[in-house]
Amino acid sequence: MAKMGEGDRRWIVEDRPDGTNVHNWHWAETNCLEWSRNYLTNLLCNKTLLSGEGGLHIKTKNLEKLEGEAYVNVRKGKIIPGYELHLILSYEAEAKDSDGNAVVLSTEGSVEVPYIADENAGEDPEIRITIKDDGPVGKRLKDAFIAKGKPFVFEKIREFVDAMAKGGPAKDELEVKKVAPKKSASGSASAPAATTTAAAASGGGVKKEEKKKEGFKTITMSEKFSCRAKDLYEILMDENRWKGFTQSNARISKEVGGEFSIFDGSVTGKNVELKEGKLIVQNWRFGSWPDGLISTVRLTFDEPESGMTVVKLIHTDVPEEDRYGNATVVENTERGWRDLIFHRIRAVFGFGI
Numbered sequence: 001m002a003k004m005g006e007g008d009r010r011w012i013v014e015d016r017p018d019g020t021n022v023h024n025w026h027w028a029e030t031n032c033l034e035w036s037r038n039y040l041t042n043l044l045c046n047k048t049l050l051s052g053e054g055g056l057h058i059k060t061k062n063l064e065k066l067e068g069e070a071y072v073n074v075r076k077g078k079i080i081p082g083y084e085l086h087l088i089l090s091y092e093a094e095a096k097d098s099d100g101n102a103v104v105l106s107t108e109g110s111v112e113v114p115y116i117a118d119e120n121a122g123e124d125p126e127i128r129i130t131i132k133d134d135g136p137v138g139k140r141l142k143d144a145f146i147a148k149g150k151p152f153v154f155e156k157i158r159e160f161v162d163a164m165a166k167g168g169p170a171k172d173e174l175e176v177k178k179v180a181p182k183k184s185a186s187g188s189a190s191a192p193a194a195t196t197t198a199a200a201a202s203g204g205g206v207k208k209e210e211k212k213k214e215g216f217k218t219i220t221m222s223e224k225f226s227c228r229a230k231d232l233y234e235i236l237m238d239e240n241r242w243k244g245f246t247q248s249n250a251r252i253s254k255e256v257g258g259e260f261s262i263f264d265g266s267v268t269g270k271n272v273e274l275k276e277g278k279l280i281v282q283n284w285r286f287g288s289w290p291d292g293l294i295s296t297v298r299l300t301f302d303e304p305e306s307g308m309t310v311v312k313l314i315h316t317d318v319p320e321e322d323r324y325g326n327a328t329v330v331e332n333t334e335r336g337w338r339d340l341i342f343h344r345i346r347a348v349f350g351f352g353i
Contacts, residue, residue: 030170032070036085039163040066043156044089049148055104056144057094064088064110072170079325081164085116091149093131093141107133109142111153121161121324122288123266124154165324217330219315223342225351229301229309230277235345236299237280245348246340263340269294277301284315288322289329295319313337 041063050058070083089111095104109131116125127150131142225232235241242250242262252260253271261268266287273281280299295317302310315337321327345351 030072030074030168032072032081032083032164032168032170033066033068035169036070036083036160036164037063037066039168040087040156040160043159044153047152049091049152050144052096052100054144055096055098055100056141057096058141058145058149059092060111060149061090061092061108064090068116070164070168072164072168074167074170078327079165079167079170080327081168081325082118083116083164084118085113087111087113087116089113089153091145093145095137095141105133105135105137105141107131107138107141109145111145111149113153113157116157116160118164118324118326121165121326122286122322125157127153161324165326215320216317217320219313219318219330219334219337221313221334221337221342223311223313225309225311225346226307227309227349227351228277228307229303232309232311232345232351233277233280233301235349237274245344269297272296286322286329286333288324288326289319290321290323293317293319311342 045060045063047060048058049060050056065088066085068083068085070085071081073080073082090108091111092106092108094106096102097104109129112128112130113125114128129142129146129150131138131145133141235245237252237254239250239252239260242248242252246263248262248264250260250262252262254274256271256274258271259269260271260282267284268287269282269284271280271282273279278301280297282297284295284297285293295315298314298316300312302312304310315333318330318333320330322329
């Protein structure tokens with residue numbers, strides 16, 4: 001065995017003199033907290049929301065607080081953002097009389113967003129809106145901010161989330177390697193490419209390789225339940241029972257071609273094939289997935305003996321990343337099936353095994 005420092009230099013990873021992380025092969029982490037503070041300040045502060053409509057004037061003021069952490073990891077050009085932030089934004093509000101001259105009330109308020117996190121990137125966060133004056137005019141101003149300011153804050157937070165998914169302050173530092181065809185001294189394409197082209201032109205049997213569907217995974221699971229197959233089928237197709245064991249809103253059609261919405265609308269889809277007590281085939285789409293992506297869920301029910309049902313799940317075309325660049329979609333989806341669906345059915349309905 002070679003001694004430390006005496007190995008083949010081709011296998012020794014050294015820091016370049018210029019400090020460059022070539023093609024982002026190694027992990028590179030960028031602290032984004034200060035960048036996030038500046039970015040959100042530009043998005044949220046000193047923005048006029050109402051300028052006299054109904055005698056009301058509302059304008060955002062300062063980013064009073066931004067605490068937590070924000071960072072971006074980059075490796076081989078892959079962006080992995082991470083952040084957990086607590087934000088407080090102040091605003092000023094004023095109400096004038098019907099003539100728009102005399103000021104009836106001038107006050108201030110705050111907007112608190114206690115948890116902006118990468119794990120909830122596809123959802124609007126919790127928001128708390130307060131105002132210093134709790135009288136009738138103050139309540140009117142607060143209601144106006146809720147109607148006008150709340151959507152504004154959500155929109156700007158989504159812009160921040162998108163910016164982080166694209167690399168935040170590290171975006172401009174990413175090295176992109178574009179591989180161009182090598183050219184010979186005469187400027188023509190390299191010999192292999194020319195040979196391939198010529199062979200194709202002469203019908204020389206150049207085979208096209210089938211492209212594999214990259215960036216997607218298939219989830220397979222098998223679960224046993226102490227119940228009849230038809231009972232388990234009914235639980236999965238009944239919206240009231242879904243609401244019961246998931247503690248979330250659900251709307252489920254029991255017809256082929258019918259649509260469904262579960263987990264408060266975060267998952268939507270359509271029934272493709274249904275056989276009572278035997279088979280459920282559905283198209284599933286998560287709201288956090290890139291536009292246009294639809295997966296297929298296939299659930300088969302087998303009752304090898306009375307009172308025992310085996311459910312086999314095949315969930316195909318699950319993207320490896322969501323629209324924000326988070327690479328935990330497959331892991332989270334598999335955990336959701338196990339913990340939020342199958343295990344909760346057992347806990348609520350007592351179907352052991």
